[in-house]
Amino acid sequence: MSFKILGTGHCVPERVVTNDELSTIVETSDDWIRQRVGIRERRVCTTESAAELAARAAKNALEMSGTKPEELDMILCATVSPDDASPSMSCMVQHLLGATCPALDVNAACSGFIYALDTAAGFFARGKVKRMLVIGGERLSRMIDWTDRNTCVIFADGAGAMVLGEGDAYLSSILHAKGGDTVIHIPHYQPKNPFFVRETKSPFIKMNGQETFKFAVNAIVNDLADVIRDAGLTPADIAWFIPHQANFRIIDAAARKFEVPIERFGMNIEKYGNTSAASIPILVDELHRAGRIKKGDYLAMSAFGGGLTSAACVLRWEI
Numbered sequence: 001m002s003f004k005i006l007g008t009g010h011c012v013p014e015r016v017v018t019n020d021e022l023s024t025i026v027e028t029s030d031d032w033i034r035q036r037v038g039i040r041e042r043r044v045c046t047t048e049s050a051a052e053l054a055a056r057a058a059k060n061a062l063e064m065s066g067t068k069p070e071e072l073d074m075i076l077c078a079t080v081s082p083d084d085a086s087p088s089m090s091c092m093v094q095h096l097l098g099a100t101c102p103a104l105d106v107n108a109a110c111s112g113f114i115y116a117l118d119t120a121a122g123f124f125a126r127g128k129v130k131r132m133l134v135i136g137g138e139r140l141s142r143m144i145d146w147t148d149r150n151t152c153v154i155f156a157d158g159a160g161a162m163v164l165g166e167g168d169a170y171l172s173s174i175l176h177a178k179g180g181d182t183v184i185h186i187p188h189y190q191p192k193n194p195f196f197v198r199e200t201k202s203p204f205i206k207m208n209g210q211e212t213f214k215f216a217v218n219a220i221v222n223d224l225a226d227v228i229r230d231a232g233l234t235p236a237d238i239a240w241f242i243p244h245q246a247n248f249r250i251i252d253a254a255a256r257k258f259e260v261p262i263e264r265f266g267m268n269i270e271k272y273g274n275t276s277a278a279s280i281p282i283l284v285d286e287l288h289r290a291g292r293i294k295k296g297d298y299l300a301m302s303a304f305g306g307g308l309t310s311a312a313c314v315l316r317w318e319i
Contacts, residue, residue, distance in 0.1 A: 003124045003132070004167025004318040006067065008285040009060025010160040011053045012043040012272060019153070026149045033153045034270075038248025042156035042273030044141045049083045051092035053159035054137030057281070058093055061133070064319075065163035069099040073129035076120060077105050078112030078136045078277035080186065080306070081143055089137055099133075108177075109184070110244050110305025112136060112277035113160075114313055118173045120164055135161040136277035143186055145204035154247070155205060156273035160281025171298075172230035173313040174223050183211045184306035213250055219304040220254035223312035228300055231314040235260055238314075239297035240287065244304060245269040245279035254302075276305065293317050 018041045019030035033039055045053070054077060062069065075097075077090035082105060087095075090103035108115040113136035123129045137159035146152045184207050190200035220243060228235060241264055243251050248269055255262045266283050275282060280301055287293050297317040304310040 001124055001127070001166060002121045002168055002170035003164040004169035005162050005315070006165045006319070007061040007063070007065025007163040008161065008281065008288050009057045009064060010158065010282040010285040011056035011060065012158040012282070013045045013048050013053065015044050015046045016041050017044050022153055026147060026152060028149045028153055036249070037154055038269050039153065039273045040270040043158055045139050045157045050079065050081060050137050050139035050157070050159070051083055051089050051096060053139070053157065054089060054135045054161070055093045055096035057137070057159040057161040058097060058133055058135055061161040061163045065165070067131055067163050069097040072099045072101045072131050072133050074101050074123060075099060075103040075133045076116045076135070078108070078116040078134070079105060079138055080107055080109050080112065080276055081138045081140050083139065093135065108305070108309045108311070109307055110246065110274070110276045110279070111303040111307070111309040111311040113280045114173070114301055114303050114311035115175060115309070117170070117313060118175060118311070121170050121173070124164070124166060130166055132164045133161060134164060135159060136279070136281045138276045138278045140205070140276055143203065143205050145202065148204070150209060151205045151207055154274045156275050158272060158275040158278045158282055160278050160285055162281055162284070167318060169316040169318050171314045171316060172227045174226050174311065176219070176223070176310045178308045180308065183208045183215065183308055186306065213247070215308055216246060216250045216304045217253045217257060219310035220250070220302045221257045223310055224258060224300055224302050227312045227314045233298060233314065237298050238264070238300045240293060240299050241265045242280055242283055242299055242301040244302065245272065245283060246274045246304070288319065295319060
């Protein structure tokens with residue numbers, strides 16, 4: 001027993017920030033951003049909290065699945081940017097939905113949503129749940145140094161959700177972690193503390209772009225090869241490859257190395273940017289609502305991020 005997807009949903013902030021607008025804040029240009037990461041615009045919170053985005057995405061998924069909040073057995077939220085250390089984002093979503101089930105956050109950075117799906121599979125396998133809500137939600141705009149053009153042009157806000165039910169559509173998965181903070185690092189805010197003598201760092205995203213690129217391409221190719229094989233399939237059987245939306249050039253390089261046409265890799269990075277753990281469920285919901293995913297299709301998801309972490313899975317679409 002694993003699970004099947006019953007419904008999907010997503011929510012992004014209303015505020016659109018274009019590349020041209022960013023060029024008035026930091027030294028950059030529309031051409032520079034498009035060529036390097038493939039982003040045209042992104043969504044940024046002005047009044048919305050991360051939990052509010054997550055709850056709205058969840059409501060859309062619940063409505064599609066025909067599930068009431070009180071019918072949920074657990075809520076999992078994948079996030080690296082919750083509004084508060086406590087309550088967790090999942091607990092706030094539970095409160096906003098009016099649910100009464102246990103709630104838990106998962107942090108594996110941009111790989112978090114697949115980590116959360118794999119965590120959910122364990123609860124289904126043990127017979128502990130019948131309906132679960134899994135969310136990827138981020139408000140990365142509050143963790144960006146808006147004077148750093150290497151990061152402020154990339155990251156954005158949004159949330160995506162899936163309602164899971166009993167089934168056998170989650171076919172294979174793989175999770176990796178290679179600990180260290182030299183490639184991607186987001187320090188906590190450090191208040192003044194007379195007893196803490198280590199150097200404090202600014203609480204903004206820092207990323208080594210070249211090292212991230214190399215890690216990401218290899219992670220996508222190797223992880224997808226493993227999970228597709230473990231599912232008893234071949235790349236030709238996969239209807240959609242669903243990669244984390246970090247950088248168009250990363251996805252394009254991985255597709256070439258994997259020898260799969262880029263058209264079979266879902267992408268929406270040009271209008272949403274990198275929304276970390278939210279990017280995969282946002283993309284899946286958009287493809288589904290556009291009628292581009294059909295019942296019986298095989299989807300192969302792949303993600304990579306800080307940690308360093310990577311993850312991939314294969315599932316069969318049952319909606």
